[in-house]
Amino acid sequence: MKLQQLKYLLAIVDNGLNITAAAERLYTSQPGVSKQLKLLEEELGLQLFTRKGKSLDGVTPAGEQVIERARVVMQEVENIRSLASDFYHEEEGSLSIATTHTQARYVLPDVIREFRERFPNVSLNLHQGTSEQIADMVNANAIDFAIATGSRDLFSNLLLVPSYRWDRKIIVPRDHPLTRLDRKLTLADLAEYPLVTYVFSFGGQSSLKRAFADEGLEPDVVFTARDADVIKTYVRMGLGVGIVASMAEDCADQKDLAALDAEGLFPRSTTWIGYRRDILLRRYMLDFIQLFAPHISAEQLEKTRQIRNQAEMDKLFSGAELPVRGGCSDDINEAA
Amino acid sequence: MKLQQLKYLLAIVDNGLNITAAAERLYTSQPGVSKQLKLLEEELGLQLFTRKGKSLDGVTPAGEQVIERARVVMQEVENIRSLASDFYHEEEGSLSIATTHTQARYVLPDVIREFRERFPNVSLNLHQGTSEQIADMVNANAIDFAIATGSRDLFSNLLLVPSYRWDRKIIVPRDHPLTRLDRKLTLADLAEYPLVTYVFSFGGQSSLKRAFADEGLEPDVVFTARDADVIKTYVRMGLGVGIVASMAEDCADQKDLAALDAEGLFPRSTTWIGYRRDILLRRYMLDFIQLFAPHISAEQLEKTRQIRNQAEMDKLFSGAELPVRGGCSDDINEAA
DNA sequence: CTTCGCGTATAACCATGTGTTATATAGGCG
DNA sequence: CGCCTATATAACACATGGTTATACGCGAAG
Numbered sequence: 001m002k003l004q005q006l007k008y009l010l011a012i013v014d015n016g017l018n019i020t021a022a023a024e025r026l027y028t029s030q031p032g033v034s035k036q037l038k039l040l041e042e043e044l045g046l047q048l049f050t051r052k053g054k055s056l057d058g059v060t061p062a063g064e065q066v067i068e069r070a071r072v073v074m075q076e077v078e079n080i081r082s083l084a085s086d087f088y089h090e091e092e093g094s095l096s097i098a099t100t101h102t103q104a105r106y107v108l109p110d111v112i113r114e115f116r117e118r119f120p121n122v123s124l125n126l127h128q129g130t131s132e133q134i135a136d137m138v139n140a141n142a143i144d145f146a147i148a149t150g151s152r153d154l155f156s157n158l159l160l161v162p163s164y165r166w167d168r169k170i171i172v173p174r175d176h177p178l179t180r181l182d183r184k185l186t187l188a189d190l191a192e193y194p195l196v197t198y199v200f201s202f203g204g205q206s207s208l209k210r211a212f213a214d215e216g217l218e219p220d221v222v223f224t225a226r227d228a229d230v231i232k233t234y235v236r237m238g239l240g241v242g243i244v245a246s247m248a249e250d251c252a253d254q255k256d257l258a259a260l261d262a263e264g265l266f267p268r269s270t271t272w273i274g275y276r277r278d279i280l281l282r283r284y285m286l287d288f289i290q291l292f293a294p295h296i297s298a299e300q301l302e303k304t305r306q307i308r309n310q311a312e313m314d315k316l317f318s319g320a321e322l323p324v325r326g327g328c329s330d331d332i333n334e335a336a
Numbered sequence: 337m338k339l340q341q342l343k344y345l346l347a348i349v350d351n352g353l354n355i356t357a358a359a360e361r362l363y364t365s366q367p368g369v370s371k372q373l374k375l376l377e378e379e380l381g382l383q384l385f386t387r388k389g390k391s392l393d394g395v396t397p398a399g400e401q402v403i404e405r406a407r408v409v410m411q412e413v414e415n416i417r418s419l420a421s422d423f424y425h426e427e428e429g430s431l432s433i434a435t436t437h438t439q440a441r442y443v444l445p446d447v448i449r450e451f452r453e454r455f456p457n458v459s460l461n462l463h464q465g466t467s468e469q470i471a472d473m474v475n476a477n478a479i480d481f482a483i484a485t486g487s488r489d490l491f492s493n494l495l496l497v498p499s500y501r502w503d504r505k506i507i508v509p510r511d512h513p514l515t516r517l518d519r520k521l522t523l524a525d526l527a528e529y530p531l532v533t534y535v536f537s538f539g540g541q542s543s544l545k546r547a548f549a550d551e552g553l554e555p556d557v558v559f560t561a562r563d564a565d566v567i568k569t570y571v572r573m574g575l576g577v578g579i580v581a582s583m584a585e586d587c588a589d590q591k592d593l594a595a596l597d598a599e600g601l602f603p604r605s606t607t608w609i610g611y612r613r614d615i616l617l618r619r620y621m622l623d624f625i626q627l628f629a630p631h632i633s634a635e636q637l638e639k640t641r642q643i644r645n646q647a648e649m650d651k652l653f654s655g656a657e658l659p660v661r662g663g664c665s666d667d668i669n670e671a672a
Numbered sequence: 673c674t675t676c677g678c679g680t681a682t683a684a685c686c687a688t689g690t691g692t693t694a695t696a697t698a699g700g701c702g
Numbered sequence: 703c704g705c706c707t708a709t710a711t712a713a714c715a716c717a718t719g720g721t722t723a724t725a726c727g728c729g730a731a732g
Contacts, residue, residue, distance in 0.1 A: 001339065001413060001417070030681095031680085035681090053679090053726090072408070080405050083398070088381040355709065365691065365692060366708080366710095367691080371691085371711095389709085391698085392708095392709090
């Protein structure tokens with residue numbers, strides 16, 4: 001058995017059981033791949049694939065098992081290479097991150113600016129997508145880090161590091177009646193106006209809708225968008241009252257919009273950063289995590305490296321109170 | 337990177353950093369091993385070992401990490417081979433078991449007889465030793481199954497399948513005064529006589545001594561042995577009253593010895609069968625477990641295969657009441 | 673049924689790599 | 703300083719993996 005053979009095997013599987021396609025992807029010839037697959041099957045003494053004529057048609061039960069373990073092998077080999085680079089070229093490598101709009105637009109810019117300063121030779125890849133798309137990228141092992149909010153079950157195969165918590169903010173035009181309210185805002189107040197908010201996707205189905213329902217209110221959601229920028233645009237147009245993540249409050253908005261505190265009206269959300277449990281965290285990856293979640297102590301960070309399941313992770317951070325991230329006024333930059 | 341190189345690396349480590357010895361163990365030449373190690377170090381771009389002149393002197397921190405992961409790789413490769421055999425030669429292979437005297441002498445014979453009948457082509461290796469020796473063999477990856485009682489902490493890196501529970505039996509000469517007792521035996525009764533029992537090793541320090549102490553009694557232990565046969569010998573000689581595991585009661589003993597029930601006098605012990613969490617359980621291994629612990633259902637057995645940590649294991653068997661194994665009268669064979 | 677196209681297996685050949693033997697070399701030790 | 707042990711180096715033999723060219727099997731289309 002050779003690592004090459006396992007690599008070829010996985011390439012075949014990942015290319016729809018098409019040996020020719022796998023060979024192309026591997027920058028080698030089709031007969032070479034065919035030959036190695038044959039040798040592997042001969043050595044193991046079993047068929048890994050079912051055939052239809054000469055073409056591969058499916059994976060045998062035995063094949064499933066072998067493939068599963070071959071992935072572990074290749075991952076560990078990758079980890080060996082990775083840690084070797086980490087010892088020799090501590091500041092070089094690549095980091096792929098998949099995240100949602102809110103993170104990419106409002107939270108990550110500062111983190112990434114600092115990260116790039118500290119690690120100019122780490123090539124960064126940032127992918128924006130929905131929770132589902134992020135989950136897909138994770139499962140395809142195409143990214144190193146996923147950053148998202150809620151929906152833990154969608155990412156059950158990741159180790160999640162809780163990073164910060166946040167509330168909602170209510171965005172209205174500066175002259176809106178709600179800005180003249182002389183008491184704390186209530187859900188009932190909001191229910192009086194047409195609302196503009198996120199597509200109900202993350203955090204289970206609409207924790208927002210649930211919050212209204214719990215008080216016997218029926219919100220009038222006139223528009224839903226994927227991101228806060230779109231929401232603000234429609235709020236500016238007077239279409240309704242915007243409900244966005246507190247991080248999305250931008251100081252530059254203050255000239256025509258007002259952001260009202262909605263703390264307590266809706267359940268607090270937790271944003272986490274996650275990674276596959278079988279990858280090796282390189283030095284700069286740990287540093288990225290700490291930049292993203294600065295409340296994590298050096299010891300916690302070091303321990304994180306050894307953790308292999310979510311229960312341990314939760315235990316590690318169970319004591320710590322997560323920071324609550326706001327928007328413009330209590331911006332993390334100003335606090336620092 | 338080649339599997340061969342990782343194999344050589346581990347062989348070097350496992351042969352005290354002696355390349356020549358590693359080469360001999362691998363049935364190959366010393367220059368070949370040297371060369372591959374060099375190639376591996378060059379590819380990874382780091383020193384895996386510290387050198388004193390030309391000889392290897394120690395492992396670098398980077399080396400430690402690489403070695404650790406190389407072991408995972410080789411184990412998974414072994415598992416692939418193993419499952420391939422399992423599909424093709426379901427009834428062939430080898431099974432190494434390490435266990436204590438009591439198991440080897442009184443419990444395993446029946447199990448092994450049946451196992452050999454069912455799998456005549458599986459070569460069996462049985463090693464007897466103390467808990468510590470068994471733990472060593474486990475850690476050296478020299479055995480497949482460990483069977484022992486208590487001392488879970490000594491085997492924390494194994495997955496333990498609880499198998500059965502047992503009480504103690506009191507062994508006395510047939511004409512001993514205790515045989516004429518017309519009530520249930522008490523610890524106070526035992527404390528009246530000199531005692532012969534096991535070396536206090538397993539199950540924490542002397543659950544036996546503790547049981548007496550809890551009732552304010554001081555037992556007079558005149559002799560301790562490693563196994564029940566020795567104990568019986570001294571009981572026959574009239575040296576004292578024997579306390580042994582209930583499994584050690586042998587019907588053949590009845591002509592000159594009497595076995596008195598000690599249920600309730602001492603805490604019940606649990607015997608388990610354990611294996612490293614990273615090995616692949618072959619079909620015949622599962623069957624062995626079931627022969628040893630027949631109360632395990634087929635579904636439980638199948639689930640066992642997927643389990644990777646002790647918490648899951650304990651959960652799987654939390655509902656089931658373990659059988660209590662006796663000696664001669666309620667022998668498992670007669671019950672069956 | 674025939675033909676075409678796609679994909680895989682086989683064959684012959686070549687380049688690279690791995691292991692072998694022989695030998696040089698470095699350190700430890702008395 | 704010389705012997706012993708262990709590793710590195712060199713030169714060579716041969717096994718292995720990859721390449722190109724080509725044959726073959728199946729399904730789709732006519």
